[in-house]
Amino acid sequence: MRRLLPFAAAAAAFAFAIPVKADPPSVALALQNNQFVPSEVHIPAGVKVKLVVRNDNPTASEFESSQLHREKVVPPGREVTVFVGPLDPGSYEFFDDFHPQTRGHLIVK
Numbered sequence: 001m002r003r004l005l006p007f008a009a010a011a012a013a014f015a016f017a018i019p020v021k022a023d024p025p026s027v028a029l030a031l032q033n034n035q036f037v038p039s040e041v042h043i044p045a046g047v048k049v050k051l052v053v054r055n056d057n058p059t060a061s062e063f064e065s066s067q068l069h070r071e072k073v074v075p076p077g078r079e080v081t082v083f084v085g086p087l088d089p090g091s092y093e094f095f096d097d098f099h100p101q102t103r104g105h106l107i108v109k
């Protein structure tokens with residue numbers, strides 16, 4: 001029992017050492033009439049960002065970005081969460097893979 005105490009103390013110290021992380025900033029995005037609204041999303045460089053993508057179309061969509069290596073189906077009337085970043089400054093294209101003409105850009109500054 002006594003031998004376990006140093007480990008317990010170390011574990012407790014470690015638990016207190018874990019910083020409280022703020023939630024990543026969140027950006028809302030909608031699919032309406034097969035358009036991304038907004039079609040250009042601005043986010044800061046170097047931070048993780050939570051994209052909340054809502055599909056207001058009557059059919060399923062798939063939020064996809066080859067550059068960001070993300071792909072997620074969004075059922076009609078539903079929303080999905082996609083985490084991106086931390087990213088370098090630049091322009092990253094995303095699209096609806098079920099309606100490939102529907103495109104938008106993530107502008108990272």
Ligand SMILES: [Cu+2]
Binds near residue numbers: 062064097
């Ligand atoms: Cu796809």
